[in-house]
Amino acid sequence: MATASSVQPEMLRTLPSDAARQVQWGFADRFDLQMLVQATRGVARGPVARLVASGGRNSHEWTPAKAELLEAFDGAGITAVFMEPEEGGLFAGPKNLALALVAFELAWVDGGAATASLAGCLALSPIHERGTEEQQRRYMKLAAPAQPGEDRKPWRGAFCLTEPIPYVGVDTGMLNGKLRIVEWKPGQEPILQVEKRGRFITNIGFANFVTAAVDSGDERIKGSCLVILEEGDPGVFDRGTPTKKMVHQLSSTGDPIFNLRVPASRIIGGYDIKDGVLVPRYNHSEVIEAVFRRTRVTVGVMTAAKLLSAVEPIIRYQRGRFRGAETATPGSVRYELGLQAREDALHRLVDVWATGEASASLAFAAARAFDELDPLEKEMEKLYAERGISGGKAKAKLLREAADQAVTLMQLPAGDARRDALNSDLLLRFVALDSSADVLCPAAKLWNTGWGAQTMREAVSLMGGYGITEDCPGFLGNKWMDAQLEATYEGPEAVQRRQLSVTMTNPVFLAQFRGWIREMRGIASEHPGTGACALATAMSMWLWTLDHLQHSKDADGSRLYQSARQGVTFPLADALCWLVAAGCQILDVLRLQREGTNDASLAEGLAGLVNFLSDLCHVQSARASGEVARICAELVFGYNRHPAWDEEGTRGCWHADELDVLEGFIPGINSYALDVVKGDGSHPKKAGPCVECHAAQPFLSLHARLDACLTGSRLAKDRAAEAVSKLMIPEALDYPA
């Protein structure tokens, strides 16, 4: 009879199925989304893949073949995802997860195709988030695909914020686009002249309308706004020349020039007239903040899809690498395993896979959070109306009070009945979810795309020379380059880091973060193989470091944690992303383990899949912990000046003659003393006397503990590598090369 210790754990048999992904990413109960995934996949692995394989990416121009993809999106229901049913949409309710799944499926094959689809939603988003009812009705209807029997083409949109240098880029406040009043008859609506030059504007080759950011160029208009421009408006609607980009060639990008007359009703969200001045209800920053908050999540999803899509082609390449050679006869290790007989090839693939899992989990968690937040935002609007709260200051006061209350409740021990209000009270639920969404979104955009682009390079390298050819299965070379664009557009990494450096210090987020640490410890006690314990220790280290930096100064007396000090705040934001991503990954695997048994189609290979994915969690947690330890150590110690061999620096050192005297009383002390200065002033050859780190002692203890927490992580990697070498994959990729 087999003893417990001799029973081999179940191994992974196949790549994760759709059913497994549905549970992991939280849409097992959404048949509508499952159908959407299948429909989108048909387009991605059909027309999109064929266009890439036939060289569609070799031109910057917007070609008829590329335009056909838009029709394929319409036909598959992709265009309609953004709209409500009454506007011609597919389903009611929040759309963040749905859009994330569309992005995932399209980017699995080509990021440009995903962008072409999403840029239409980006153009509509300002109208969706802040538009007047009339604006929403008009543009959603126009942009929805034609219903059966309707003879019209859906309108396509472009979102135009970025301007030619030296104006809008990362710094979105530097607007040059101008809005002036050219006609204002008494009692009538003002007519505006809009001048805007765009740079790198997606969809511009075919857009019928544009949502453009402009500033007042007229003393009768207050501040900035977003304005809707239409192709047929009187004046100049010049699409400009196509951008010669090296990425995402299946989307259209160019530098347009607009000089158009439009009615003031095109100002997104409307306007008021105060003392003869036209005051837009929302300035451009307020609108783009509401827009990017959601749309950046889908960009993060795209890079995750690339990483996970690389797994199957790499396995196939590695296994078949030596087949056909005389020495590689069927049955031999060379024939059967190919490059997978080599540990490094497997380990690197495990790293790529683990990063893909973590980034998908992070981005889908962010998308789900916004799906939860959207209805809460609407309820909040009702609550403001009921309480007669209208001004920004009054709202901020209410939210501040709710935030204080939420933090107090979150600090109560688990099981305290007063904590129930955190789930039942609208205001408390809102501030909690809002603060975590404020972190999840920039984290998904920053980490998935930035670290994802680095990891895509690893994926490409695993295919050798093939990886950087057009023939590479899975188009991995394209995906590597495309990932860099995903890290850049909708605000490059600096923008996300800047946002995180503010939102991650929100006390409501930090109170939840402490809760996550407790949650990870709890998980670790039930599922030690996930690496959750190491992650919890790394989370504690991050928290200690943040607190330390917020209350410390550098060697010259300057405050460390402040907005201008990006050398402090940005790396700490990066460190947080590693933690959040690895945490989301663990939670998704546990959901699969818990709920996967409900699905008969999953039951057979579930244990092996969960074991494998848990090992990937362990690998990722260890990597994340190491990154956090490295970043935090540099920040905690790096801003202190190292002692020198001068009078001040040697004040705490032993002097050789003192030691000689002491040796008489305490035999052996000589051998313990460091940094001994000799009578002639000579000293050991090093940078200076070693640093005394009393203030950082808790950090050093955490560091030592974290190192030990990595125990077992390499065994997990070995197990994952073995599983990767044994799992079955289909004979051929299901889309062309």
Ligand SMILES: Cc1cc2nc3c(=O)[nH]c(=O)nc-3n(C[C@H](O)[C@H](O)[C@H](O)COP(=O)(O)OP(=O)(O)OC[C@H]3O[C@@H](n4cnc5c(N)ncnc54)[C@H](O)[C@@H]3O)c2cc1C
């Ligand atoms: C293919 C493509 C499609 C695009 N589509 C659109 C679109 O549809 N609509 C649209 O409006 N825009 C679009 N963009 C523009 C895109 O959003 C911008 O390129 C991006 O936001 C960066 O702006 P920038 O190129 O001016 O970079 P810059 O502002 O010049 O930034 C360059 C680098 O400098 C650093 N940096 C800049 N400012 C700071 C700072 N304050 N702190 C720290 N570091 C900083 C960052 O590292 C940054 O990455 C697109 C771009 C491309 C390439």
